[in-house]
Amino acid sequence: MSDLDAMIAAARxxxxxxxxxxxxxxxxxxxxxxxxxxxxxxNVENAAYPQGQCAEASAIGMMVAAxxxxxxxxxxxxxxxxxxxxxxxxxGCRQRLREFAAPDTRIHVCGPEGLRRSFTLDELLPASFGxxxxxx
Ligand code: THU
Numbered sequence: 001m002s003d004l005d006a007m008i009a010a011a012r013x014x015x016x017x018x019x020x021x022x023x024x025x026x027x028x029x030x031x032x033x034x035x036x037x038x039x040x041x042x043n044v045e046n047a048a049y050p051q052g053q054c055a056e057a058s059a060i061g062m063m064v065a066a067x068x069x070x071x072x073x074x075x076x077x078x079x080x081x082x083x084x085x086x087x088x089x090x091x092g093c094r095q096r097l098r099e100f101a102a103p104d105t106r107i108h109v110c111g112p113e114g115l116r117r118s119f120t121l122d123e124l125l126p127a128s129f130g131x132x133x134x135x136x
Contacts, residue, residue: 003073007032008110010040011077014055015112018042022049027087029055030075033068056093060100071101077110086116094125103128 001009007030015028022045030040041058056076063071074097078087086109089097097107103122108115122128 003032004075004108004115007038007040007073007075007108008077008114010038011075011110012112014040014042015077018055019044021045022047022052025078025080027055028075028077029059030077031059031063031071032073033063034070034072035068037063037066037068039063039066039068054090054093056089057096060096063100069100071097071105074101074105074107075110076107077112079111085111087111088119088124094121095128097121098125098128098130 011028011030015026018026020026020043027043032038039059039062041062043055045052076089088109101121105121106118108118
């Protein structure tokens, strides 16, 4: 199984465990770090709506807690069809990914059936602000 297939399978598994009673929109995200580890997590909503957390944010937290710092590849999986059929990362999550990824890092947008479309981070967040702006 390729890295990407393994990531898609992991995203599908955690998507099914998403806690999304309010939106009923389940999302799974899987990160592969440069060290080769895979971190998969889902969205976690809250009755106090703004306290909900996106799947990508959950996965980034797992990666950092494990001691990893660089993202090599990303899978984001959500449902939807037609015009709403691409579960691209929200604006906040594009910025969160940007902290730990490179402009050419690939973000694979998937549905439960598999890959729908791939982007680079730079395509999703051009001319972005990042650690370099602060001298890091
Ligand atoms: N959601 C994610 O988890 N990731 C995204 O990139 C898009 C949106 C979640 C947040 C919320 O729980 C639900 O999808 C509907 O917005």
